[in-house]
Amino acid sequence: MIDIRTEDVILTRTATDGRFVLFTKTDVRPEWTLPWWCAVADTGGDGFGFLTRIDADAAPAGWLARDLLLVIRERCGLESNRRPHLATSEAIRALDTALSCSWERGATSRATGGAVTFAPRGGPSPYAWTSARCGEFELPLCPDPESREEGITPEQLLIVLDQLLKDSSNAMPHSRPLMQARGCVRAALISETKRLAAVRG
Numbered sequence: 001m002i003d004i005r006t007e008d009v010i011l012t013r014t015a016t017d018g019r020f021v022l023f024t025k026t027d028v029r030p031e032w033t034l035p036w037w038c039a040v041a042d043t044g045g046d047g048f049g050f051l052t053r054i055d056a057d058a059a060p061a062g063w064l065a066r067d068l069l070l071v072i073r074e075r076c077g078l079e080s081n082r083r084p085h086l087a088t089s090e091a092i093r094a095l096d097t098a099l100s101c102s103w104e105r106g107a108t109s110r111a112t113g114g115a116v117t118f119a120p121r122g123g124p125s126p127y128a129w130t131s132a133r134c135g136e137f138e139l140p141l142c143p144d145p146e147s148r149e150e151g152i153t154p155e156q157l158l159i160v161l162d163q164l165l166k167d168s169s170n171a172m173p174h175s176r177p178l179m180q181a182r183g184c185v186r187a188a189l190i191s192e193t194k195r196l197a198a199v200r201g
Helices: 063-083 086-100 156-170 176-200
Strands: 011-013 020-024 040-041 047-053 116-121 133-134 139-140
Touching: 011 156, 020 086, 020 156, 040 063, 040 156, 047 139, 047 156, 063 116, 063 133, 063 156, 063 176, 086 176, 156 176
Parallel strands: none
Antiparallel strands: 011 020, 020 040, 040 047, 116 133, 133 139
């Protein structure tokens, strides 16, 4: 498990299966808008931490919110091809709308331009890929549709996005695109919990 000081954990959120996501203030600078930078996801056997930011102006490194949106959108697409479900279709529509929003500040580019790549991580999976990479950063995703095996689950990734967009929109309430994206991600999270309830039966 990643070594985290208790005093650095500012928020804990829990997925429907009990897996947690910790949000930590480690290395956060005083001038930053948000109180956390790193999310640590319970992968079912360990903890995996990754840096996140709403846009390139928010922090010097980390997964951009738009690139995390792309990862979960592509994963939903794989699941829709594997087993079409109304909840998955609803999540895809919500994520597509979120991706169409333009909230970035300054000269930040909206386009990912192929910066996010996908690859199999080893082990059996009905999905063509279970790992997403962007530059030096990688996300090991849970390989099974029921989100029971080791890895970051789609629900956990949506929880991270939900918190990132929520805190960012609270800090920048003038940004309507940010508020719209926040609502879309929240809708996608609700749809994913419905899908999980159905596939876990």
